[in-house]
Amino acid sequence: MVNTQEVVQDTRWIGGSDRRIALFENIFPLENGVSYNSYLVTDEKTVLFDTADIAVSDQFLENLQAALAGRKLDYLVVLHMEPDHCSQIRTVAALYPGLTLVGNAKTFTMMQQFFPETAALPRVEVKEGDTLSSGKHTYHFVMAPMVHWPEAMFAYDDATKALFSADAFGTFGALDAGIFADEVDFEKKYLDEARRYYANIVGKYGMQVQAVLKKAAGLDIAVICPLHGPVWRKDLAWFIDKYDKWSRYEPEDDGIVLIYGSLYGHTASAAALIAHRLEEKSGKTVRVFDVSKTHSSCLVGEIWKSGTVVLASPTYNNGIYLPMQALLHDLRALGLKNRKFALIENGTWAPVAGKLMREELAGLTGCTVVEETLTIKSALHETDSERVDAFVEAVTA
Numbered sequence: 001m002v003n004t005q006e007v008v009q010d011t012r013w014i015g016g017s018d019r020r021i022a023l024f025e026n027i028f029p030l031e032n033g034v035s036y037n038s039y040l041v042t043d044e045k046t047v048l049f050d051t052a053d054i055a056v057s058d059q060f061l062e063n064l065q066a067a068l069a070g071r072k073l074d075y076l077v078v079l080h081m082e083p084d085h086c087s088q089i090r091t092v093a094a095l096y097p098g099l100t101l102v103g104n105a106k107t108f109t110m111m112q113q114f115f116p117e118t119a120a121l122p123r124v125e126v127k128e129g130d131t132l133s134s135g136k137h138t139y140h141f142v143m144a145p146m147v148h149w150p151e152a153m154f155a156y157d158d159a160t161k162a163l164f165s166a167d168a169f170g171t172f173g174a175l176d177a178g179i180f181a182d183e184v185d186f187e188k189k190y191l192d193e194a195r196r197y198y199a200n201i202v203g204k205y206g207m208q209v210q211a212v213l214k215k216a217a218g219l220d221i222a223v224i225c226p227l228h229g230p231v232w233r234k235d236l237a238w239f240i241d242k243y244d245k246w247s248r249y250e251p252e253d254d255g256i257v258l259i260y261g262s263l264y265g266h267t268a269s270a271a272a273l274i275a276h277r278l279e280e281k282s283g284k285t286v287r288v289f290d291v292s293k294t295h296s297s298c299l300v301g302e303i304w305k306s307g308t309v310v311l312a313s314p315t316y317n318n319g320i321y322l323p324m325q326a327l328l329h330d331l332r333a334l335g336l337k338n339r340k341f342a343l344i345e346n347g348t349w350a351p352v353a354g355k356l357m358r359e360e361l362a363g364l365t366g367c368t369v370v371e372e373t374l375t376i377k378s379a380l381h382e383t384d385s386e387r388v389d390a391f392v393e394a395v396t397a
């Protein structure tokens with residue numbers, strides 16, 4: 001059944017939510033699905049901003065047909081060529097002959113790679129600062145390269161002050177009854193997932209996000225229409241500030257996150273004790289996670305939030321415990337910056353995980369590692385109290 005909602009004058013959300021999806025990009029677990037947003041402006045000409053993922057294609061096409069109410073579709077603006085948004089280009093073009101595609105040079109290169117059969121369709125190629133009018137509405141194109149693909153771009157409608165922001169300002173999580181962020185407790189329901197989405201999908205490209213935020217600051221934006229998650233029409237500054245912090249690699253709070261790996265529970269036990277001691281000493285919240293049980297993308301989100309990160313790893317095959325190694329690989333791949341790390345290693349005969357983790361972290365810009373590594377030989381005991389005290393002191397200093 002048709003399910004569309006008005007966003008702003010002449011503009012309807014016509015997307016869909018997928019709650020059956022287990023893994024976004026076949027990597028990231030989703031507890032509460034994801035939405036694929038698409039927007040239709042019905043002006044003198046009709047303009048569609050992006051299609052949707054194949055998983056919601058039936059809903060999307062039904063919504064599109066209803067929102068057009070018998071009119072033809074004049075333009076399809078492709079802000080992002082990743083398949084979760086472009087999968088229906090061929091179908092839409094087949095259903096609405098005469099459609100003109102709008103994209104930039106990189107958009108059309110990618111479109112040719114994915115869908116060579118679209119080469120013959122009418123197209124308008126735009127670049128930074130170009131505009132397209134549909135009548136009362138004029139769209140200004142803002143290139144957003146590497147947020148998070150090279151062809152990504154924004155469109156700003158000067159009639160409604162709506163910014164169609166591609167993946168930027170998106171979040172994991174299906175949409176419920178409403179599509180607006182102010183209709184839900186966003187901080188409780190979506191913020192962790194928005195941060196996880198940002199850090200894992202876009203996190204590597206902080207510099208590029210900063211560049212596009214500077215361009216967006218010159219626009220009078222009333223509504224942000226991302227391709228995933230809620231639409232923003234209130235408290236925009238609050239969410240833009242989150243994006244600003246995340247893309248400057250600044251922690252959101254001064255909390256401590258402690259992530260441990262443990263084969264038999266001894267490192268887990270030490271981690272629990274040290275978490276308690278750290279919280280007692282610092283007065284800051286300490287969040288504890290088992291690296292084997294919590295997906296790396298969630299840990300990355302937690303690290304993006306926190307100023308101090310304590311990693312506790314057993315030594316395994318004369319190396320770092322594999323799930324911890326995978327997390328460190330992610331942090332390097334995403335280019336995490338500006339955090340304070342502290343290390344705990346365990347090893348029954350030759351503990352080396354601390355030294356190896358320190359080497360992994362050495363490549364992270366602006367990150368410091370507390371000089372004292374707490375070494376555990378198999379298990380922590382009362383006789384280790386002084387060393388634990390010294391470690392807690394060093395982490396909280």
Ligand code: FEO
Pocket residue numbers: 080082084085148149167227228
């Ligand atoms: Fe939601 Fe980069 O695609």
